[in-house]
Amino acid sequence: MNPIRLKICNIAAELLATNKAVNNMHARRTAAMQVYGESTPPWLLPTMDEIDRSLNGILDVIEDYPSEDSHSLRSMVIGLFNGIEGHHFRSTAHPERDVDYHLLQTFDLCIEERPYDTELAFAGLVHDLGFTITPKEPIAATIEFIAGNFSDRIYDLLCQLPAAHSVLNHSAGHRARNRFMAHSHHEDALFLAEADLTARQTGVPASTLEEALTILDDLF
Known part of the structure; x- marks a missing residue:
């Protein structure tokens, strides 16, 4: 994966894991703004599945992940x-x-x-x-x-x-x-x-x- 795309993906996953984003789209948009800015080209944006895989990797090592329904x-x-x-x-x-x-x-x-x-x-x-x-x-x-x-x-x-x-x-x-x-x-x-x-x-x-x-x- 492109290094910038990977960085956006990992930051998006971290935002979700720490309850600082409401869903994958919000996390990806926020991460892209942090890494690249408002005009991030589409090919640098990770897919929802890529973000989920990164998030799952983070959650495997987090014991106290919030149990509250993230969609409430x-x-x-x-x-x-x-x-x-x-x-x-x-x-x-x-x-x-x-x-x-x-x-x-x-x-x-x-x-x-x-x-x-x-x-x-x-x-x-x-x-x-x-x-x-x-x-x-x-x-x-x-x-x-x-x-x-x-x-x-x-x-x-x-x-x-x-x-x-x-x-x-x-x-x-x-x-x-x-x-x-x-x-x-x-x-x-x-x-x-x-x-x-x-x-x-x-x-x-x-x-x-x-x-x-x-x-x-x-x-x-």
Whole structure:
């Protein structure tokens, strides 16, 4: 196997073994970004079977491999959070820098203002989790990797969040704004966008991931 392809394969397997990726595709994409960058040629990407074989080799020597179902929504969220640890926003619009810190701040704002709306709080907690997959479109990446595991309303809130930001910053055209305002969850999406913008503080206390997941336990 090509040395670069092998390195991507081994890193992907390590990400899966340490619960820092939610599935093979996520692991491969993250590993390729680390080793080669965004434009990794297809012939350098290991197959799913190659990653599985490498993973099996790692698991043979790991005694305490997590037994939690890797396909559960909770474990997917934990895996994605593990994957963004240490990753930073580069934009000056995010002075808080740490992606996970921003997400936990967003969760706190949602749950403080609407303590009984766990779906809204969950959307706030996960909206940028896809940052390590596609930094330019983290919301779309989040939806891609955990779609089908949450409610239609959470899906709609995440899908409408970019449009809500466009409405708030007045960059949406007349037709786009009308389409957004006609959506059944537009008020909640606007609230989420406002929380997203506010949750960019430095030095403020924030919940831990475990605390957030405990509050959202009913969703799992």
